[in-house]
Amino acid sequence: MPEQAESAVRRIMASDTYARAVAALRVEHGRTVADIVRLTEIPAPPFREAERAGAFLSMAQAHGLGDVALDDVGNVTAVRRGRGEGLICVAAHLDTVFPPGTDVTVRLDGTRLLAPGVGDDTRSLAVLLAWVRAMDAAEVRTRADILLVADVGEEGPGDLRGMRHLFQRGEYAGRIDAFITVDSPEMGRITTGGVGSKRYRARFRGPGGHSYGAFGLVNPMYAMADAVARLSRIEVPSTPRTTYSASVTGGGTSINSIPDHVWTEFDLRSESADELARLEAQFLALTEAAAATENAVRSTTSGQVTVELEKIGDRPAGRTDEEAELPRLAHAAISAHGFTPAFEFSSTDANIPMSLGIPAIKIGSGGTGGRGHSLQEWIDVEPEASLRGMAAGLTTVLAAAGVS
Ligand SMILES: [Zn+2]
Numbered sequence: 022m023p024e025q026a027e028s029a030v031r032r033i034m035a036s037d038t039y040a041r042a043v044a045a046l047r048v049e050h051g052r053t054v055a056d057i058v059r060l061t062e063i064p065a066p067p068f069r070e071a072e073r074a075g076a077f078l079s080m081a082q083a084h085g086l087g088d089v090a091l092d093d094v095g096n097v098t099a100v101r102r103g104r105g106e107g108l109i110c111v112a113a114h115l116d117t118v119f120p121p122g123t124d125v126t127v128r129l130d131g132t133r134l135l136a137p138g139v140g141d142d143t144r145s146l147a148v149l150l151a152w153v154r155a156m157d158a159a160e161v162r163t164r165a166d167i168l169l170v171a172d173v174g175e176e177g178p179g180d181l182r183g184m185r186h187l188f189q190r191g192e193y194a195g196r197i198d199a200f201i202t203v204d205s206p207e208m209g210r211i212t213t214g215g216v217g218s219k220r221y222r223a224r225f226r227g228p229g230g231h232s233y234g235a236f237g238l239v240n241p242m243y244a245m246a247d248a249v250a251r252l253s254r255i256e257v258p259s260t261p262r263t264t265y266s267a268s269v270t271g272g273g274t275s276i277n278s279i280p281d282h283v284w285t286e287f288d289l290r291s292e293s294a295d296e297l298a299r300l301e302a303q304f305l306a307l308t309e310a311a312a313a314t315e316n317a318v319r320s321t322t323s324g325q326v327t328v329e330l331e332k333i334g335d336r337p338a339g340r341t342d343e344e345a346e347l348p349r350l351a352h353a354a355i356s357a358h359g360f361t362p363a364f365e366f367s368s369t370d371a372n373i374p375m376s377l378g379i380p381a382i383k384i385g386s387g388g389t390g391g392r393g394h395s396l397q398e399w400i401d402v403e404p405e406a407s408l409r410g411m412a413a414g415l416t417t418v419l420a421a422a423g424v425s
Contacts, residue, residue, distance in 0.1 A: 026349035026420070030357050033419050038159045042419075043412050045158035047404070049151055053411075054134075054402050056080070056147035058127045061139045066123075070095055070115040070173045077115065077146060077171045084153050086169065094186040097171040098193065101153055103163035107198045109422045110168040111152075112370055113145035113386070114175035114183070114204065118394050132403040140390035140400040145203040146171055148386045152415050164423030168193060175204075175370050180334050184373035199347050199421055200374040200381035206390040206400055208355055208410045212383035213348050213364045215372030216262075217297045217338025218290040222331045223248065223308050227315075228324035229274060229281030239319045239326045240279050245270075248311035248328075249285060255303055261292035262366070263300060286333065292366050294338040294376070305330065336368055339375025347380040350420040355384065358413035387411040 033039050046053075065073040078097045081089045086099035097115075117138030119125070127136040149169050156163075172183030188194055225241035225248075249267045257263035265288065272283030289304060291297035312328045341348055343364045355362045367383065374381035387410020390400035401407070 023349055023353070026346070026353040029350060029420050030353040030416060033416055033424055034357060038161055038424070039416070039419070041159035042155040042161060042415060045155040046151060046408055046411055046415070049154050050404050050408060053147050053151040056150060057134065057139065057144050057402070060146050061127050061134070061136050061143040062125050064119070064121065064123065064125050065115050065117050065138065066119060066121050067116050067174070067176055067178045069121060073115050074171060074173070080150055081169065084150055085157070086153065092186060092191050094182055095173040096183045096187060096191070099169045101156065101167040101169065103166045103422060105166055106423070107165035108168055108193070108196050109165045109418070110170055110193070110197045110200045111149060111418055112170040112172050112200070112202045113149055114142045114370060115146070115171050115173055116176050116179055117141070118176045123396070133399050133401050135397070135399040137396050137398050139398055141205045141393040141398065142175070144206060144388070144390070144400055145386040148203060148411055148414065151411060152418060155415060161419065161424060163419065164425055165198065167418065167422055168197065172370060177334070181336055181370060181373050184370045188373050188377055188379070197374065197379060200371060200379055201418060201421060202370040202381070202383045203386050203414060204369055204383050205393060206385050206388045206410065208360045208385040208387060208413055209362055210365045210385070211348060211351050211355065211362050212367040212369055212371060213341045213343050214292055214366035215337070215339040215375045216290050216292055216366050216368045217294055217372065218288060218334055218336045218368060219297060219301050219332065220289070220334030221287045221304070222284055222333050223287060224282060224284045224329045224331070225312065225326060226282045226329070227279070227326045230279045230323060232277045232279055235279055237320050238279050238323055239315050239321055241315070241326045242273070242280050242283050244311045244315035244326045244328070245283050245285055247314060248308045251307040251311060252287070252304060255300070257300060258296060261296055263291035263293070263296045265289045265300060265304070291338060297338055336372050337376035339372050341375055341380050341382060345380055347421055348382055351382055351384055351417045354416035354420050355413045357416065358409050360413060384414055384417055385410060387414060
């Protein structure tokens with residue numbers, strides 16, 4: 022399989038068509054950078070991606086793509102027709118982690134662009150369009166049609182709702198043969214494993230009362246603290262990597278009150294769907310046990326401690342076999358451009374297709390960058406490094422879609 026992938030990639034890279042496509046990427050690099058700036062300066066906080074989606078939609082229309090549409094959850098979809106032998110989806114996410122009001126003005130420092138969200142994942146949106154222009158300039162005819170998606174809901178609170186809709190309910194559900202998400206500049210890593218996560222907000226309630234006068238009454242804070250301590254003692258495997266955290270907490274009434282209500286948010290993760298299910302079951306049992314213990318050791322004459330669990334995040338774990346065709350083609354294409362890619366686990370848009378058994382990977386958009394998810398986020402658009410990465414990504418897409 023590696024040999025087949027390498028020869029497929031060699032064939033593509035030896036063609037005149039490929040040379041023309043790469044030349045077009047180079048000629049158009051200034052426009053690609055301008056598109057990165059334009060899209061970055063349109064804020065796209067979680068659940069508020071609409072304005073950026075609108076801009077991307079008109080750009081996709083201006084590129085002459087087919088079936089350009091906004092779906093029911095706000096993903097932009099567009100098709101570059103090939104010979105219709107299958108459908109390959111290439112996606113980048115619209116949303117950033119930054120809240121409304123964040124200054125998203127792009128600052129320039131040499132060939133660096135600095136702004137929140139510029140690399141994760143706005144650069145990739147512009148790169149998708151650059152690939153379309155390059156394929157058009159070189160008159161590339163792929164075997165599979167290419168579905169381009171600018172999706173919503175990749176970052177934390179979005180809970181992959183864009184991908185869930187695309188793969189489970191939207192008009193392309195059941196029709197996508199392989200999936201490539203382009204996320205952040207880094208070309209040295211190809212994601213083939215999707216870390217799954219379950220997130221809960223646990224609310225512990227009790228009757229509440231005076232801290233002095235009602236001393237001896239059940240206290241939901243003790244039950245919650247007991248739950249956190251029980252979680253901290255769970256032993257999880259390091260392979261497949263499985264983790265947990267008690268992360269955010271709040272509640273209480275006043276310093277001189279037994280609280281009537283406290284809450285904590287919990288984050289559970291694993292590379293393995295089975296381990297994640299096991300950890301989740303332990304977590305659910307220990308919150309109940311903590312409440313029961315508190316009710317057993319203190320007075321419930323005014324009421325009991327109860328626990329309510331609200332699921333606030335659910336990303337399925339999944340995996341694409343590293344020996345499968347898509348990862349092998351990506352590895353060969355990216356290696357052929359001078360990178361040494363490694364396969365990795367991560368939590369990305371690819372989790373959803375992976376969990377459904379559809380071959381899926383994440384690759385980078387090219388160039389370098391850093392400080393993702395911080396206000397100091399930056400990318401470098403120095404043309405040589407930037408173009409090398411973009412050419413590697415384009416080769417991956419061409420190899421996955423097939424060119425005859
Ligand atoms: Zn991202």
